[in-house]
Amino acid sequence: MSHSTHGVTLAELYRARKRITGQVVRSPLVPSAALSRRFDAEVLLKLETCQPTGAFKLRGATNMIAALIERHGREALARGVTTASTGNHGRAVAFAAARLGVPATICLSTLVPSNKIATIEALGATVTRVGASQDQAFEEVARLVDEEGMTLIPPFDDPLIAAGQGTIGLELMEDAPQLDRVFVGLSGGGLLGGIGAAMKAIRPEVQVTGVSLSRGAAMWKSLEAGHPVAVEEAESLGDSLGGGIGLDNRCSFALVDEVMDDHYQVSEAAIAHAMVDMLENEKLLVEGAAAVGLAAIEEHGIDIRGQTVALIVSGNGVSLETLDRARHLVGR
Template sequence: MHDHGVSLETLYQARRRIADKVVRTPLIRSAALSERFDAEILLKLETHQPTGAFKLRGAVNMLVALIERHGRGALAAGVVTASTGNHGRAVAYAASSLGIPAVICLSRLVPDNKVAAIEALGAETRRVGASQDEAFAEVERLVSEHGMTLVPPFDDPRIVAGQGTIGLELMEDCPDLDRVIVGLSGGGLLGGIGAAVKAIRPACRVTGVSLSHGAAMWESLEAGHPVAVDEVESLGDSLGGGIGLDNRCTLALVREVMDDHLQVSERAIATAMVDILQDEKLLVEGAAAVGLSAIEEHGLDVRGQRVALILSGNGVSLATLDRARALAGR
């Protein structure tokens, strides 16, 4: 067990906890991409989760772990988080399925349709301030004054272990996998998958893909400690945001399990989104397309290899897809 608190044992515990609430997603072969790159290109369809993204795994694992350890009464005041997208939806869904009250704090900038989607999953929403930071101040108030329990988006071993169950599934479905390519932001997804893969098949390469601008994990790994960066608008918006200046788990874990790290441009993300829709008839968000972006933009030589790409979520609007198509020139 390392100081990040994630081990093969905690991954298997997570799998047991989430089994009846989370989908064991398909790993499918892409005929078009396999032919194009002269490789076996496999797609892990986290888009099939009830909330449309992998985040549900971590949220369910954390809530069930809390109930197991402290009893349901400890969560009577409810759970709370701040998120504009996949994490907020995941917490709302997980809490509802377990009969626990949930509050999702959002800034006034979050579009009404996203707010409505979270409320439809049974959570209360609070519109606070004009930024994610101001929304998070409300989270901290609810924790300290009302005894609510914070469900962090990535920097917690229970969240990471939940996401890491994807890695266990990959190893079962393709034991001789050569490389897995994972979008990298806060590090919960890559850290979890990497922990599973490296424990079971150390020879498998774990490749992280970050945005070309505003990538906090990239800067933090370079600096050797957590660094704050300015967020920029991106088609891969789920890969924006910081890693937390008091990061306790994911920075150390990512450093341990990741073999190589690439950055991708907006045009590469746009092209990959359109390619996946065209070739696979799958609508994916920008953050879910970056594995393909990395192969295309960096000319990765994957010939003869078995490569898994994590299609992490489908939270994309038609307007964003139109933007991607325009940028890709398609």
């Protein structure tokens, strides 16, 4: 599949890094002694939890807003920006927009936890709750764009968003050039697609493994079907991986199809165990979506012996209520 299909080239990835430098943290890549012993491998944790917003989404949002200003001038965003999000992208857009003095309206479904809503509002953005799915929230976004002249900052399906997330892949290749495999949560595909595009361009033999929820895995079901399909969303500990990919998907479907080598789905119990494991053994408070790499290795008995493996610890937007649910599933 040609790179022109999705527009995420190595040159665009480096341009993205130049735009976000100084506004986004170069997140640490730290070895996990406990996991390395357990799996007889070199296990590295890419801590996107260290971003100012607590998640990787700040990379893509910052890159896109900066690129729009670069190309069209700041006045192009005078009427504000908008998006629909399961939480982390909304927080990232609100954060980036506030820095630039741009109004932001974030549309969220009723499935989004209240702690994520409060965080977005604290950044000065307007939050609108619409429908019971991300797709329904996007209907309000479309109205704001069409009727009020706002600018859409999509959560994943745009080359600028994917390139921003893909700067993680550039950092991984610089900090661990010997890397054999990376485990990435898979939802809309901007994160996995961007990381995969960067790593495959530099080290084609790197294995890119996607991990989805056991229910509502829109991208995986779409890849199986050969085209974007709609799936029913379900409440999950890994709520950040919920949502559809859009039936008119123009970037991330093709990108993931090109760069992902294999894929696993994980159960709620496996996510819960991984969340508790990360807290107890790594002293990291992470959301379910950030723990799915570990969940996949444990639940599916993936053999990574002798390999250098990176787990993308994508965000820390977890409420105490959700953590309690995870602990209850685990039995402690």
